[in-house]
Amino acid sequence: MDIRIPVSVCQYDELAKQEQELIDLAKATTQKSYSPYSRFSVGAAALLADGTVVTGSNQENAAFPSSTCAERTTLFYANSQYPDTPVTALAIAAQTGGKFTDAPITPCGACRQVILGTETRFGQTMRILLYGSKEIYIINGARSLLPLSFDGSEME
Numbered sequence: 001m002d003i004r005i006p007v008s009v010c011q012y013d014e015l016a017k018q019e020q021e022l023i024d025l026a027k028a029t030t031q032k033s034y035s036p037y038s039r040f041s042v043g044a045a046a047l048l049a050d051g052t053v054v055t056g057s058n059q060e061n062a063a064f065p066s067s068t069c070a071e072r073t074t075l076f077y078a079n080s081q082y083p084d085t086p087v088t089a090l091a092i093a094a095q096t097g098g099k100f101t102d103a104p105i106t107p108c109g110a111c112r113q114v115i116l117g118t119e120t121r122f123g124q125t126m127r128i129l130l131y132g133s134k135e136i137y138i139i140n141g142a143r144s145l146l147p148l149s150f151d152g153s154e155m156e
């Protein structure tokens with residue numbers, strides 16, 4: 001088996017205005033991060049099917065494992081406030097030392113699983129926009145971030 005993952009690598013100017021705005025919001029939301037321990041400020045912005053946009057940032061705790069990443073903060077908030085509205089796109093950005101990362105920020109394993117769970121819940125994949133100041137990665141659907149994934153279908 002040879003699993004290949006399609007990733008579009010592009011520049012900000014090449015994106016549609018709506019996607020640029022989603023990235024702008026993810027970048028702005030890094031300012032709301034509470035990350036005194038890692039000093040790594042992550043912001044995310046989710047676009048919902050009806051045009052609603054929800055943002056979130058990483059929130060840390062002195063008991064490190066009790067912290068939550070920006071992606072999960074955002075998706076769980078979106079899903080709890082708008083339980084009937086699919087998420088169609090998710091943008092993520094991060095800054096450290098006062099500047100955005102050169103390379104795109106890629107979600108941790110737990111967040112990939114939650115992105116997949118949101119897609120499964122609504123039966124709709126999302127466009128995942130990973131921002132880096134040098135380039136942006138676009139990935140269509142969490143399965144590309146999480147090959148051989150567990151989505152619960154095996155339990156049925």
Ligand code: THU
Pocket residue numbers: 035038040041042057058059060067068069070071105106107108111
């Ligand atoms: N973090 C995120 O919020 N999202 C990611 O995609 C990677 C990591 C957070 C978790 C922790 O607060 C800090 O960044 C360092 O790992």
